[in-house]
Amino acid sequence: MYKERIRLPRLLDKVVSADTAAGLIRDGMTVGMSGFTRAGDCKEVPFALARRAASEPLRITLMTGASLGNDIDKVLAQADVIARRLPFQSDETLRRKINAGEVMFIDQHLSETVEQLRSGQIAPVDVAVVEAVAITEQGGIVPSTSVGNSASFAMLARKVIVEINLNMPLGLEGFHDIYFPVQRPYRQPIPLISAEQRIGLPYIPIDPEKIAAIVITGKDDSPSSALPPDEGTRQIAGHLSEFLGREVRAGRLSPSLQPLQAGIGTISNAVLHGLIDSPFHDLKMYSEVLQDSTIELLDSGRLTFASASSVTLSRPVYQHFLANLERYRSRLVLRPQEISNHPEILRRLGLITINTALECDIYGNVNSTHVGGTHMMNGIGGSGDFARNAHLSVFVTKSVAKGGDISSIVPMVSHVDHTEHDVDVIVTEHGLADLRGLAPRERARQVIDNCADPAYRDVLNNYFRRASRLGGQTPHLLEEALSWHVRYRDQRTMRESVPHEAMAA
Numbered sequence: 001m002y003k004e005r006i007r008l009p010r011l012l013d014k015v016v017s018a019d020t021a022a023g024l025i026r027d028g029m030t031v032g033m034s035g036f037t038r039a040g041d042c043k044e045v046p047f048a049l050a051r052r053a054a055s056e057p058l059r060i061t062l063m064t065g066a067s068l069g070n071d072i073d074k075v076l077a078q079a080d081v082i083a084r085r086l087p088f089q090s091d092e093t094l095r096r097k098i099n100a101g102e103v104m105f106i107d108q109h110l111s112e113t114v115e116q117l118r119s120g121q122i123a124p125v126d127v128a129v130v131e132a133v134a135i136t137e138q139g140g141i142v143p144s145t146s147v148g149n150s151a152s153f154a155m156l157a158r159k160v161i162v163e164i165n166l167n168m169p170l171g172l173e174g175f176h177d178i179y180f181p182v183q184r185p186y187r188q189p190i191p192l193i194s195a196e197q198r199i200g201l202p203y204i205p206i207d208p209e210k211i212a213a214i215v216i217t218g219k220d221d222s223p224s225s226a227l228p229p230d231e232g233t234r235q236i237a238g239h240l241s242e243f244l245g246r247e248v249r250a251g252r253l254s255p256s257l258q259p260l261q262a263g264i265g266t267i268s269n270a271v272l273h274g275l276i277d278s279p280f281h282d283l284k285m286y287s288e289v290l291q292d293s294t295i296e297l298l299d300s301g302r303l304t305f306a307s308a309s310s311v312t313l314s315r316p317v318y319q320h321f322l323a324n325l326e327r328y329r330s331r332l333v334l335r336p337q338e339i340s341n342h343p344e345i346l347r348r349l350g351l352i353t354i355n356t357a358l359e360c361d362i363y364g365n366v367n368s369t370h371v372g373g374t375h376m377m378n379g380i381g382g383s384g385d386f387a388r389n390a391h392l393s394v395f396v397t398k399s400v401a402k403g404g405d406i407s408s409i410v411p412m413v414s415h416v417d418h419t420e421h422d423v424d425v426i427v428t429e430h431g432l433a434d435l436r437g438l439a440p441r442e443r444a445r446q447v448i449d450n451c452a453d454p455a456y457r458d459v460l461n462n463y464f465r466r467a468s469r470l471g472g473q474t475p476h477l478l479e480e481a482l483s484w485h486v487r488y489r490d491q492r493t494m495r496e497s498v499p500h501e502a503m504a505a
Contacts, residue, residue, distance in 0.1 A: 002216045005134040005164050014214045021161045021213035022048035029126040030061040032153030036310035036337065037264050037289045038069030040146030042129045042163045043219040046072045050079035059083040061123060065148020065309065065337050066110060066264075066288075066381060067091070069222025077103065087113045088379040099375045107369060110288065110382040111341035114152040118183065128157035130204070131217075133168045139208025140201070143176055143334070144168040145221055146310030151178050151204045151336045159212040166218045171325035174202050176334045181342075192345050195259050195286040196305040198333060223315040226291060229270035232398050235429040236267065237274025240354070240394065243425065243432050245279065247392075255279065259286040261346075261386050262293070263355040264312065267396050269293045271354055276300045286349055288340045288382045290332070292317045298331055307333045309340040341385040350391035355383040357397040357426070360451070361413045362444040362464060363474055364420035364435050366395050372485050373414030380417050387422045399428040399453035405493040409452040411463050412481035426451050440474040455495070 006012055022045050025031055035041030041064075052058055061084040062076065073091035076082050085094065087108035098105040108116075116122045130150045134142040143150055144165055154160050179200030181187050192199050229237070247253040257280055262268040272293035275283065285294060285306040292314050297303035311334070313321055321328065339345065357366045358377065367373075369380055387393040395418070397408045408428065420443065426433045431450035435443045448460045467475035484494045 001166060002164055005166070005170070006214065007137045008135055008139050008208055011135060011139065011208060011211060011214060014211055015216060016213050018044035018048040018215050019051070021045055021215050022052060024159055024161065024212055025049060025058075025060065025127050027057050027059060030063065030123045032063045032125040032128045032149060032157060033068070034065065034130045034143065034146065034148060034150035034153070035068040035072070036065035036146035036148030037067050037312040038222045038224065039310040039312045040131050040144045040148065040150070040221065041068045041070060041072055042131050043070055043165065044163055044215050044217045045129050045161055046076055049081050050075045053079040053081045061085075063087070063113065063125065063149065063153070065146060065150065067378065070219065071222075088381050090378040095376060095378075105376060105379075107376065107379045109341070109380060109384045110337050111343065111385045114149055114336075114338045117152065117156055125153050125157040127159045127161060128153035129161045129163065130154050131163045131165050131168075133165065133170055133172050135162060135164070135208075135211070135214075136203050138205070139211065140203035140205050142173045142203045144172055145334075147176055147178065147334050147336045148309055149337060152180065152338065154204050154206050154210075155180065157210070160206065160210045161213045161215065162211055163215045163217045166216065167220055169322055169325060171322075174329065175325075175332060176202050178202070178204050178336060179339055180336070181338070190339065190342060190344055192339070193348065195284045195307045195349065196333070200335075221312075221318065223318060224291060224312050226264075226269045226314070227266040229273050232429040233267055233270030234274060236396050236398075236427050237271045239427050239432040240271055240396070240425075241274055241278045243427075243434065244352075248280075256282040256284070258350045258352050258391050259284045261285065261287040261351050261353040261390075262289075262291070263381065263383055263386075264289045264291065265356050267356050267398070268354050271396055272297065276302055278302070286340070286346075286351055288337060288386075295321055298328065305331050307335060307340065309335055309337040337382070341382045343385060343389045346386060346389035351386060351389070352392045352394065353386040353390040354394045354396060355387060357395040357408065359408045359410055359413050360395060360397065360423075360426050360447065361410050362447045362460060363440045364423045364426065364433075364443050364447065365413045365416050366418040366423055367413040367415045368417040370415035372489055373482070384418060384422075387418050390424070392424050393422055394425040394427060395423055396427045399430055399451060400455070404453070404455060405495065406488060407453060407456040407484065407494050409447060409456065409460065410484050410494075411460065411467075412476060414482060414485045428452075430454075441468065
């Protein structure tokens with residue numbers, strides 16, 4: 001069956017076992033693997049590497065597009081294969097090793113990895129491992145459910161291993177638009193002016209002589225871990241929909257809004273889901289990940305076109321999507337992540353971006369990555385690419401976590417990924433703070449009154465009043481600014497963060 005997928009006959013001799021292919025990867029190498037938010041990851045070679053590591057020294061630098069599925073990061077971390085990892089991950093086992101200092105993790109904006117590779121600022125890729133549905137007559141690689149950094153890894157690597165996944169239908173061919181910016185200083189503007197436009201090729205064009213091995217696989221992508229909407233996320237979606245409606249009535253947006261972007265995860269997915277029952281129509285997306293809500297919006301007729309770098313879906317929606325590819329062929333495109341996340345294009349298209357915060361402070365600074373300012377969760381991903389270049393930069397979060405012991409609205413964030421200058425709107429289940437055109441003291445009033453949980457609102461107001469008496473453009477009590485995080489570290493709660501006598505002051 002696989003022979004119809006390998007259309008360049010001389011490459012049929014390259015078909016080998018995963019263990020044989022993995023033998024091309026040696027200790028100390030830099031390996032670029034396909035995979036972006038659980039989609040389109042390699043499903044055999046990583047496990048062959050883990051098996052080898054049990055009997056010989058084998059530690060690599062692992063680059064991907066974003067997170068991997070099928071427990072790949074977990075298995076490689078447990079086998080001690082990963083010495084260095086970039087630019088994003090979401091595995092609990094790997095996260096523990098990162099926070100213990102056993103794996104060096106480079107947290108990057110997702111648009112930057114390939115730029116640094118192309119210009120030689122980071123170590124070159126020795127071997128690329130790319131999942132595909134087919135290899136063309138010219139030796140081009142047809143990706144599966146993601147592009148991510150796969151195209152550039154394959155172009156830049158010395159050797160390429162292709163995993164042909166027979167579980168991925170050939171109908172995926174034609175969904176991809178592979179385009180590479182020209183090397184600086186000769187680069188021209190990227191000629192993309194609308195979400196639905198195609199500017200590249202439907203395959204990764206490489207010299208077929210670089211294909212050193214082909215492995216035949218037959219496994220599905222891991223399903224999305226996003227949870228279905230709940231009461232809190234529905235309230236967040238409602239607040240945002242009302243806000244966008246006001247923008248339309250004020251003439252600042254049309255009923256078709258601007259192209260939408262939503263980060264990966266439960267809250268962002270739920271917020272987009274809420275648009276199904278909104279008054280908006282003829283919507284478009286220019287995002288990095290398409291989740292269940294995207295397919296539901298396409299099926300509802302609210303969304304007319306979606307562009308991204310991967311498709312990451314729950315099991316039933318994944319099966320529905322693959323079984324109905326022709327239905328989506330003219331309404332969906334997958335691009336390299338340096339194009340899906342490229343600042344030039346994002347600013348040109350004028351996106352409404354919706355990303356998730358771990359915590360926000362009263363002035364609008366956002367922490368997306370570090371728990372308690374020290375421990376990495378997943379990484380910044382594409383949120384920075386989109387937030388800084390958006391028409392409207394929205395961050396969403398539930399107001400509390402851990403049963404109310406953590407407030408997501410704090411006096412000062414413990415780590416800053418997105419400064420107040422890149423944040424236009426903050427939304428929780430309690431309300432929405434529109435921070436555009438406001439000075440820091442005005443922003444604080446909006447964030448506290450509209451977004452904070454009532455259990456923490458008085459304490460935040462007290463902090464802000466006392467800080468304001470000391471003056472400053474952005475008032476803070478330095479002795480207390482991070483005391484909420486210290487209290488949670490020591491007592492596992494942020495409650496009663498300010499002494500009672502201070503509350504009465």
